[in-house]
Amino acid sequence: MIQLNHISKSFGDKAVLNDISSTFENGKVNMIIGASGSGKTTLLKCMVGLNTVDTGEVLFDGRNFFNLDFNGQKEIRKEIGMLFQGGALFDSKTVEENVVFPLSMFTDLSEQEKKDRANFCLNRVNLENVNHLYPSEISGGMKKRVAIARAIAVQPKYLFCDEPNSGLDPKTSIVIDNLIQEITEEYNITTVVITHDMNSVIEIGDHILFIYKGNKHWEGGKREILKTDNPEIIDFVYATKFMKELKSKF
Amino acid sequence: MRLFYHFGRYYLLLKRTFRKPEKVSIYRARIFEEIDSLGIGSLGIVAIISVAMGAVITIQSAFNFESPLIPPYAVGVAARDSLILEFSPTIVSLILAGKVGSSIASELGTMRVSEQVDALEIMGINSASFLIQPKVLAAMVFNPILIIFSMFFGIIGGYVFGILTGVVTDYEYVLGITYEFRPYNVTYALIKTVVFAFLITSVSSYHGYYTQGGALEVGRQSTKAVVYSSVLILVFNFLLTQLLLV
Numbered sequence: 001m002i003q004l005n006h007i008s009k010s011f012g013d014k015a016v017l018n019d020i021s022s023t024f025e026n027g028k029v030n031m032i033i034g035a036s037g038s039g040k041t042t043l044l045k046c047m048v049g050l051n052t053v054d055t056g057e058v059l060f061d062g063r064n065f066f067n068l069d070f071n072g073q074k075e076i077r078k079e080i081g082m083l084f085q086g087g088a089l090f091d092s093k094t095v096e097e098n099v100v101f102p103l104s105m106f107t108d109l110s111e112q113e114k115k116d117r118a119n120f121c122l123n124r125v126n127l128e129n130v131n132h133l134y135p136s137e138i139s140g141g142m143k144k145r146v147a148i149a150r151a152i153a154v155q156p157k158y159l160f161c162d163e164p165n166s167g168l169d170p171k172t173s174i175v176i177d178n179l180i181q182e183i184t185e186e187y188n189i190t191t192v193v194i195t196h197d198m199n200s201v202i203e204i205g206d207h208i209l210f211i212y213k214g215n216k217h218w219e220g221g222k223r224e225i226l227k228t229d230n231p232e233i234i235d236f237v238y239a240t241k242f243m244k245e246l247k248s249k250f
Numbered sequence: 251m252r253l254f255y256h257f258g259r260y261y262l263l264l265k266r267t268f269r270k271p272e273k274v275s276i277y278r279a280r281i282f283e284e285i286d287s288l289g290i291g292s293l294g295i296v297a298i299i300s301v302a303m304g305a306v307i308t309i310q311s312a313f314n315f316e317s318p319l320i321p322p323y324a325v326g327v328a329a330r331d332s333l334i335l336e337f338s339p340t341i342v343s344l345i346l347a348g349k350v351g352s353s354i355a356s357e358l359g360t361m362r363v364s365e366q367v368d369a370l371e372i373m374g375i376n377s378a379s380f381l382i383q384p385k386v387l388a389a390m391v392f393n394p395i396l397i398i399f400s401m402f403f404g405i406i407g408g409y410v411f412g413i414l415t416g417v418v419t420d421y422e423y424v425l426g427i428t429y430e431f432r433p434y435n436v437t438y439a440l441i442k443t444v445v446f447a448f449l450i451t452s453v454s455s456y457h458g459y460y461t462q463g464g465a466l467e468v469g470r471q472s473t474k475a476v477v478y479s480s481v482l483i484l485v486f487n488f489l490l491t492q493l494l495l496v
Contacts, residue, residue: 106373
């Protein structure tokens with residue numbers, strides 16, 4: 001479980017996050033949504049420690065990340081898997097080497113055991129016969145799946161996904177969404193997904209946090225978000241003409 | 251004020267870079283990879299330039315030493331000392347600043363903008379140490395070897411082209427390169443090389459590591475890496491010459 005307590009963050013004079021608190025439970029897909037520039041990526045970076053917070057605390061199962069020293073933070077980071085927007089696979093390594101990499105760094109498994117684990121993770125994300133390929137030789141959707149495989153290789157307790165569907169076609173997006181949901185339930189991980197893809201939200205969002213201009217504006221489940229009369233959420237969820245027409249029919 | 255900002259940030263990066271590695275065996279392997287890519291990959295260009303420079307220094311020295319008071323073997327002495335004292339350690343380091351420096355800055359810059367550096371950090375890996383430390387150590391270990399090669403190729407180039415063009419005889423050149431040879435000059439050159447290797451790799455890594463933005467910024471940081479490491483090589487060349495030779 002991850003708890004955010006009164007997180008605030010500014011860049012210079014510009015306040016990006018104001019007093020955000022929330023709880024993300026394990027075994028659930030927690031989604032942070034909001035318009036571009038609303039502060040959701042900054043919030044994610046604060047949660048994983050890529051940005052520091054001005055005030056507030058991030059608790060990973062009760063451990064306050066920002067109160068820990070370098071080594072303490074490193075221990076928490078070893079429990080984190082992250083899926084970046086562009087995959088962030090290492091260009092100089094093959095698909096298999098990318099998945100093996102965290103295992104080589106943090107485990108004492110033999111070469112064969114690492115290979116077996118990498119193959120298991122790649123099979124889990126439905127990838128076969130791509131082990132020897134480099135990231136530049138595979139499609140965007142495959143890169144995301146390799147990144148998921150790399151993230152789950154060390155059996156993380158927390159999984160963060162930054163815009164997992166950006167740049168993907170609708171069908172591949174569904175594949176990625178389903179994978180995230182299955183993995184979350186299967187390994188009982190605390191998953192936090194940053195997105196502005198409403199299809200994903202409706203499809204897999206167990207808990208949704210809506211950020212508006214750096215503030216926590218709304219929080220709830222996927223059924224509630226469709227029924228809310230909050231004007232900012234309605235503007236966001238039903239942004240397109242098609243969605244507006246759909247809403248008027250129901 | 252910007253100078254102090256950059257100096258402070260550079261110092262903090264170095265502090266992070268030289269923290270204890272997460273897994274020594276992986277770092278050791280990374281050092282060999284970097285020796286291969288930064289060092290062995292530069293052998294060709296170093297050999298070509300050294301042979302050419304050795305040849306030109308020999309021919310120019312012979313052309314300028316027309317006075318009957320200067321013995322013919324002075325051509326060999328001039329070629330040897332120019333190559334050992336200045337050309338091989340300094341000029342080759344400047345060339346390496348261009349080749350290796352831009353390569354390091356663009357590699358790290360691209361890794362930064364494509365979030366690969368963030369990926370390392372989130373895995374709990376000290377990205378500065380993992381990415382930069384092997385490069386710095388590889389260059390500090392292998393550049394002196396490159397420079398010894400450069401001296402060797404330069405002297406051979408001078409010998410071959412000096413004889414082919416007839417500006418010096420075999421006997422005079424060999425006498426010149428062995429005449430009152432001071433081994434300390436080689437030590438001096440190697441000390442300079444190690445310092446220059448550190449400057450090239452650390453300054454270029456600094457620029458690459460802190461790249462922000464996109465492809466345009468990666469290019470800019472690459473250029474800055476070459477410019478600043480070249481300027482620092484010239485400054486430290488002067489300081490080290492004062493310290494070690496005067």
